[in-house]
Amino acid sequence: MKKYECINEMDLSFISKSNNESFARATISAFVSQLDPTIDELTDIKTSVSEAVTNCIAHAYNEQIGIIYINAKIFSNGKISIKIRDKGVGIDDVDQAMEPLFTTGGSDRSGLGFAVMKSFMDRVKVKSYVGKGTTVLMEKSIIRRSNKNEK
């Protein structure tokens, strides 16, 4: 497999306050915008980031204050990879957590967060250690549009 060069990278960390959910979406949006994504592609990424950050706030840190780390990379082939990491409680059974409709949250949680990430992104990988934290890696290729102004 050909390895593509990373052409841009960002790191972001913020505390797990729920009003930072919109901050995380806006920041990722601004970073990804340099690839000139369609509004649909951008919405897919924003929604997936929102789901992952919400998981950190509502589940990993369970409304306590901890730090959420986001790393995003853009590759020369138009692929974006986003890593969202917490040092929270961890997930005991990742496969179960990723099942649609499974939730440990209350009746107003849909249990569809991971299902949305898997559907809206090209690839989602979850690594979790109980008591240590969780890392969600998501990737999506932004389709290059012709006729767009380069630089």
Next chain:
Amino acid sequence: MGVSILSNSKEGLKISISGDIDHHSSSDMRIKIDSFIEKYHPKIVILDFSSVSFMDTSGIGLILGRFKLTERMGIKLEVVNARNRVKRIIEFSGIKSLGILK
């Protein structure tokens, strides 16, 4: 940003929801919507989504929770005017089968 009453008549209670629906905003929205429903106990509750700019699965939870509440109270629930990108996640969730999305 938030929840407000658009109209309230015998026909029903129409509530506008605006801004982003996420885990942060949805808890306040839920409290407001439920207080309106409980106060007016209408025959139909119409949630107008035309001003919703973004929504993640917290919005699905918000709709599902209101569906359960209204069903228990014998009230009909409708979700109207969702923009295409908001509609997409609603359709993805499968709650379309409840017949509330107009």
